[in-house]
Amino acid sequence: MGITLKELAASLKLSPTTVSRALNGYPEVNAKTRKRVRDAAEHANYHPNTRARSLATGRTHAIGHVIPLSASHEIVNPVFADFIAGAGEAYSRADYEMVLSMVPDAQEEQAYRNMIARGAVDGLIVHGPKLNDPRIALLTQLGVPFVVHGRSSGVTAPYSWLDINNNRSFRRATEFLLQLGHRRIALVNGLENMDFAMRRRTGYLQALKDAGISADPVLMRQAEMTEVFGHRAATELMRLPDPPTAFLSSSMLVAYGLRRALVDQGVRMGRDVSVITHDDDLSYLPNGDGLPLFTATRSSVRDAGRKAAEMLLQLIDAPKQPPLTCLMETTLIVGESTGPAPQ
Amino acid sequence: MGITLKELAASLKLSPTTVSRALNGYPEVNAKTRKRVRDAAEHANYHPNTRARSLATGRTHAIGHVIPLSASHEIVNPVFADFIAGAGEAYSRADYEMVLSMVPDAQEEQAYRNMIARGAVDGLIVHGPKLNDPRIALLTQLGVPFVVHGRSSGVTAPYSWLDINNNRSFRRATEFLLQLGHRRIALVNGLENMDFAMRRRTGYLQALKDAGISADPVLMRQAEMTEVFGHRAATELMRLPDPPTAFLSSSMLVAYGLRRALVDQGVRMGRDVSVITHDDDLSYLPNGDGLPLFTATRSSVRDAGRKAAEMLLQLIDAPKQPPLTCLMETTLIVGESTGPAPQ
DNA sequence: CCGGATATCCAAAGCGTTTTGGAAAACTGA
């Protein structure tokens, strides 16, 4: 396709060595020739062939993302688009490329093994960690730099991760509702084999316990986080003899569903029933226009992607350093969906 | 990382040539040795180094996706996750990998040029074509196989694309509403510099014209397709002295917003006001549980991704063939959001 | 048993880079 180094060198009447060094900023080349080379390269739109370069250097300048497709329904987690967008920023700044592979849970391990055995990537981002996730052990054993988006309860050996404080986040949200006088608070959660969902649940339970309220299993639901699930959960819960006065939701989409169900039941949100949702601050799911629609625990997943990528690049540059970790706090944003518990 | 061909060959007391041929299915190798080689490769988890291979063959076995970030708000189009998931299926079946790059509109051309000059990919998928999109000319000129997801009105030279019949889709939806007696139909569209949005508008206008109804500019809105936009649009439109009795929406999220606004206004959807939305059949945005919530023009964007990928692979295998095109019809699904126009 | 076809293997070149280990030229200071 493009012009090759050898050709460029020939056209300049220089050796490939010199041209390579000139372009890569090595000192042993005259400032004047360097400029000459750079100009010529620019003019010919020369870009070194990635494959050849990585073969020579042993570094691929590529990061792998393996996105799990939820086994049951093959649902793509909608947060991943924004996460990727954030990570992509960091990569393009550092001149890395991103290779993506979406695989059903079952083939995940093979996907990782392949990527690494084929020398396709310098590092990996692990998405959607579950409790006790086996991928972490696999990757540490294989000795590849990686960063987990989230954590995996049960894995004791240290590893690099970036996560939001799901526990504290949902504890605070629950406390907020308790302070408003709510006593029956429902938790409409993601699948609790996912680590984040488990932590949110724990935070919720802790807050209840601290307030001396015993948790009611009937008020806790978990499923794939869709609008339809939110609607179904709220519909069922509101039909209980002793329905909740407040809901805690794990995603904006679920919260949409809650709201619709509440409307269906003729209940007014923020007055009769309160809702707090987690808000990943997705670009295409803004929480309201000016004032936030929902009271929410917010944390930008796009920022998370950017940060995780930066951590990984750092890890790749200095392979022997201990694991990096980053715990981000969410901000509790008060919107129109919460109010004092009805008497 | 992994074991190399030379090492594998040495351990088998064979030449690299023979091992390579054995694994790649060339005929000039004894069936018995082939089996021996294959077993050994399996056992050692040997995978040929992608970079080296592509350097030797000149084929990268990688497809590039350049996802535009909407310049104004850096919004990631939510359909892209599912599209990618579909494409990913096709790629992994064919042993291709997917390299992704998300760039703001302004740097897009450079992103394409770089990918190609660096020999990073064998082909490209073009996302989010605009009217008269310059990328198409660029890529044809560069001579790289590519498939456009969507089309670009104004580009006359032939190129490969896969699209849904946006025009007919919205024409039918409009006709459906007209048959129900609606006369004031609002169009809540995506940004109309996007090709798909323009075609939908055209379809809508044609149906109105065929029915002898003059279009009212006030009833046509366009913006980034978010829930908030849907809400704002419907709120404003319903406050008109002569409000619409039906809405046509370009995405599920927008439709969510419409519904919320209608509820706010105390209007009942499917009874007082009808809504038809386009439904990309996103995995995380199912349109209702059993019965569809919204009457919708549905077309799975995941299928589109799979199909587009297959087309591209075909194009790569036989480079000199004429462009491929694929026009998919949407299905009009009747849900609970439409009904006869109120008298 | 022998010349020619066929089956089976291998050495070496090449893909486009980077990098090692000099060589030649230009510059030092005494």
Place this chain on the structure above:
DNA sequence: TCAGTTTTCCAAAACGCTTTGGATATCCGG
């Protein structure tokens, strides 16, 4: 001026694979 640096360049090897062009061994019919 001249030995010793320093600057500036280059030839060649290497990365891990595929592929070309044989070489050797085995088989065949007559």
